[in-house]
Amino acid sequence: MTPHAQVVLPAAVLGELLAHARRAVPNECCGLLIGVTSPTVALSSIDERAVDIQIESSAPARNLRLSPTRYLIDPADHFAAIRTARARGRTVVGGYHSHPSGPPDASTTDHRDASDAAFIYLIVSPGTGAVKAWRLAAGRLGELTIRIVPDRECQTGVPDASDSPTRPAP
């Protein structure tokens, strides 16, 4: 177990997030992140534990705010992402949004609206390509380390429910 929580982000997924962010300019984009959290820990103690969060894919969502400075993920898209994740034996591990004209630092609004200690908030800046990950701890969003990996390293060893039963395990 690593001493600090770490977010493992495939380069291809980061590319998708930045492409989404650039398409949405001047508005913010938003969406969900599907993956696995390892090891499984009690959510009530997640702040105190070191865990790795493996992001495997993204699910773009509609921004109901349609704003350059605000986002609200359409709950219907969130619901669809949860169902997609469950069908694959995964979970929605977090969400992402863009800061079109600023750094990917958690804003006052981000701090205020964050509500889930078990949820990762990824922020991307379409202009610079910068990305940072945040998670609520003690009432504030704290930054997490991101490890960007080539896609071939993104093997979690967790069976995918959508895989064919005859397909050999990775």
Added chain:
Amino acid sequence: MATKILIPTPLRGYTDQLDEVEAEGATVGELLSDLTTRYADLRKHLYAEDGTRRNFVNIYLNDDDIRYLEKDQTPVTADDTLSIIPSVAGGAWS
């Protein structure tokens, strides 16, 4: 009559880590009332002190947002599935 309720990741800490539970009731409102009786710690995350449901909590019955059905009065059966979907929001650096 028990109906299945799907619990999102952030709330599983209040349902003994279960991702789905069962509750009883003939309407959505009754189901949620039974759910928060069985898992009392969940109540403050779903409801404000005045008893109204928090506005960042979305409830789906099967594929439909209950706001577009009959809200808490929406009838449910044992074959239905209720899902709790928390809102995700924020905004840019300013």
